[in-house]
Amino acid sequence: MSNDILVLVEHRDGVVAESAHELLxxxxxxxxxxxxxxxxxxxxxxxDALAGQLGAASRVLTVDDPSLAQPxxxxxxxxxxxxxxxxxxxxxxxxxxxxGMDVAAGxxxxxxxxxxxxxxxxxxxxxxxxVTCRIYGGKIDATVRFRDGRGxxxxxxxxxxxxxxxxxxxxxxxxxxxxxxxxxVRFVALHRPEAGDVDITREAILVSVGRxxxxxxxxxxxxxxxxxxxxxxxxSRPIVDSGWLPRTRQVGKSGLRVKPKLYLALGISGAPEHxxxxxxxxxxxxxxxxxxxxxxxxxxxxxxxxxLDLVPALTRRLAG
Amino acid sequence: MELAxxxxxxxxxxxxxxxxxxxxxxxxxxMTLVTNEFxxxxxxxxxxxxxxxxxxxxxxxxxxxxxxxxxxxCLAKGxxxxxxxxxxxxxxxxxxxxxxxxxxxxxxxxxxxxxxxQAIDDLDGQVGPLVAAELxxxxxxxxxxxxxxxxxxxxxxxxEYAGGVVAELEVDLPAVLGVQTSRVTPRxxxxxxxxxxxxxxxxxxxxxxxxxxxxxxxxAMALPQTGAGAEMLGxxxxxxxxxxxxxxxxxxxxxx
Numbered sequence: 001m002s003n004d005i006l007v008l009v010e011h012r013d014g015v016v017a018e019s020a021h022e023l024l025x026x027x028x029x030x031x032x033x034x035x036x037x038x039x040x041x042x043x044x045x046x047x048d049a050l051a052g053q054l055g056a057a058s059r060v061l062t063v064d065d066p067s068l069a070q071p072x073x074x075x076x077x078x079x080x081x082x083x084x085x086x087x088x089x090x091x092x093x094x095x096x097x098x099x100g101m102d103v104a105a106g107x108x109x110x111x112x113x114x115x116x117x118x119x120x121x122x123x124x125x126x127x128x129x130x131v132t133c134r135i136y137g138g139k140i141d142a143t144v145r146f147r148d149g150r151g152x153x154x155x156x157x158x159x160x161x162x163x164x165x166x167x168x169x170x171x172x173x174x175x176x177x178x179x180x181x182x183x184x185v186r187f188v189a190l191h192r193p194e195a196g197d198v199d200i201t202r203e204a205i206l207v208s209v210g211r212x213x214x215x216x217x218x219x220x221x222x223x224x225x226x227x228x229x230x231x232x233x234x235x236s237r238p239i240v241d242s243g244w245l246p247r248t249r250q251v252g253k254s255g256l257r258v259k260p261k262l263y264l265a266l267g268i269s270g271a272p273e274h275x276x277x278x279x280x281x282x283x284x285x286x287x288x289x290x291x292x293x294x295x296x297x298x299x300x301x302x303x304x305x306x307x308l309d310l311v312p313a314l315t316r317r318l319a320g
Numbered sequence: 321m322e323l324a325x326x327x328x329x330x331x332x333x334x335x336x337x338x339x340x341x342x343x344x345x346x347x348x349x350x351m352t353l354v355t356n357e358f359x360x361x362x363x364x365x366x367x368x369x370x371x372x373x374x375x376x377x378x379x380x381x382x383x384x385x386x387x388x389x390x391x392x393x394c395l396a397k398g399x400x401x402x403x404x405x406x407x408x409x410x411x412x413x414x415x416x417x418x419x420x421x422x423x424x425x426x427x428x429x430x431x432x433x434x435x436x437x438q439a440i441d442d443l444d445g446q447v448g449p450l451v452a453a454e455l456x457x458x459x460x461x462x463x464x465x466x467x468x469x470x471x472x473x474x475x476x477x478x479x480e481y482a483g484g485v486v487a488e489l490e491v492d493l494p495a496v497l498g499v500q501t502s503r504v505t506p507r508x509x510x511x512x513x514x515x516x517x518x519x520x521x522x523x524x525x526x527x528x529x530x531x532x533x534x535x536x537x538x539x540a541m542a543l544p545q546t547g548a549g550a551e552m553l554g555x556x557x558x559x560x561x562x563x564x565x566x567x568x569x570x571x572x573x574x575x576x
Contacts, residue, residue: 070487073449073459073460074458097481097482098461098479098480101461101462101498102459102460102461102462102479103449104445104449105414105446105450105453106449106452106453106459108415108453109415109450109453110453112535114415114534114535114536115445115534115535115536116443116444116536117442117443117444117446133443134544135440135441135442136331136333136346136440136441137333139333139544140339140541140544141541141542141543142443142540142541143538143540143542144443144537144539145536145537145539146535146536147533147535147537148535151536182458184492185460185489185490185491185492185495186489186490187487187488187489188476188488188490189487190485190487191485191486191488192485193484193485229568229573229574241501248484253482254462254480254482255482255483255484256484257482261573262568262571283571284550285567286550287560292336294544296550296552297544297550299550300551301551301552301553301563301564301567302550302551302552303552303553303560304552305556305557305560309557310560310561313557313560314561316561317561317562317565318565318574
């Protein structure tokens with residue numbers, strides 16, 4: 001057993017994901033309290049050079065094999081389980097991404113290590129981790145410990161500042177053997193999004209709509225408001241799933257991360273998956289009839305008026 | 321193609337959530353429950369796949385006392401069979417739920433197991449990958465498109481990553497998939513039909529272990545501390561619009 005803090009590093013096209021910096025920055029601080037090391041865990045093919053981007057780690061463990069060139073749930077999980085069993089860290093931090101969700105719960109079942117999901121805060125207290133998990137759509141925080149003091153946490157993107165993990169240096173790389181290959185899930189192809197009509201990541205002003213918009217017809221007055229503001233219309237996931245807007249307009253965990261000067265959130269409750277994509281906007285104004293909607297926790301200004309009344313009232317003032 | 325769908329109910333977020341006297345759980349006495357929206361997508365996808373490829377859809381829910389309504393809704397939407405699993409006072413943690421579902425699936429034929437990618441209450445992780453690990457089946461989460469391959473030996477699925485990037489994966493069957501969204505909006509079941517089926521439908525029951533636990537110790541539950549939060553603008557739509565225009569002008573965000 002060790003007091004190490006492991007971090008599962010996501011990467012694509014030779015670049016580590018921002019989540020890796022966020023988690024390694026925190027792992028480095030936690031390792032100071034636990035008396036262990038911050039250890040980066042990387043799966044892939046030809047990945048030694050990635051260590052140069054993982055300066056916040058004391059060591060980098062790699063499972064380097066052509067069969068891991070693209071992430072697949074089964075192979076990643078098998079590799080993570082082998083490392084957890086052998087290294088027995090105090091804590092493993094996994095990004096709450098598609099890949100993280102694939103491997104963390106399965107690794108928990110396979111190793112018997114408990115899992116704390118949707119973590120927004122992690123500390124080491126009295127030698128053991130304590131994790132705060134944001135559940136019930138962002139409406140409740142649960143503070144949990146692991147029964148035997150060791151476990152896995154899936155961490156929401158943006159929970160920790162990436163800057164703490166952007167440390168120069170190239171820690172030593174230790175190669176770990178590929179466990180018995182699991183090829184029951186096979187990579188076929190990676191599809192990147194087609195360029196949309198609007199690149200919402202480059203817009204200074206976004207008028208963003210969620211379920212509270214009610215009907216598709218109401219998008220028209222929202223479009224008029226966006227026009228009057230000189231911005232573009234974006235949305236939360238349900239609007240895109242309904243086919244009301246193209247996927248290129250989706251803000252959030254499975255959409256795009258945006259940092260506009262103004263983010264006007266209309267009828268968006270603010271589930272954690274959405275907040276991941278927009279919490280860094282310079283000015284956030286939220287309109288939602290539920291005064292307890294989590295979106296008000298990150299907004300600078302809020303109102304509980306009916307957006308169907310407010311939107312035309314705003315447009316009139318801006319156009320006139 | 322034998323399709324199994326795992327479903328559960330979760331607290332309705334449209335209602336106010338309250339913490340109970342212990343400070344470590346929700347106040348559940350008057351709680352309104354709704355079907356986990358992602359489980360609804362899983363069911364819709366299962367019904368679509370059955371209609372394409374033939375076979376049957378079996379819906380499973382833990383018997384928490386309110387499973388009848390959930391399962392009757394599944395039948396009203398067109399599921400072929402409904403099975404209650406185990407006997408629980410309330411919805412257990414995901415690890416316990418997964419063990420119970422895995423036991424039940426030992427007695428339910430399945431080429432493909434579909435469930436919601438996540439639920440708002442899965443504090444100890446998502447049920448899909450936990451069930452897959454219990455049964456030693458392959459698993460893919462965040463799935464948005466499912467196509468059954470020739471002979472039903474494998475399925476091609478899309479897995480969503482951030483930024484709209486999608487991985488196309490091929491998975492051997494049987495497998496467990498965590499469904500993010502269905503190809504069409506989940507169908508609606510008329511309330512009258514659900515009520516009728518609650519009285520008349522035959523639902524199966526499978527015994528399952530109810531113990532195990534998540535290995536987590538909940539120290540506290542609380543409403544999130546979100547810092548100062550938003551400055552709320554009062555008054556009607558016109559008053560709010562006036563304030564907002566002033567705020568945007570002050571910040572130089574209005575076009576000249």
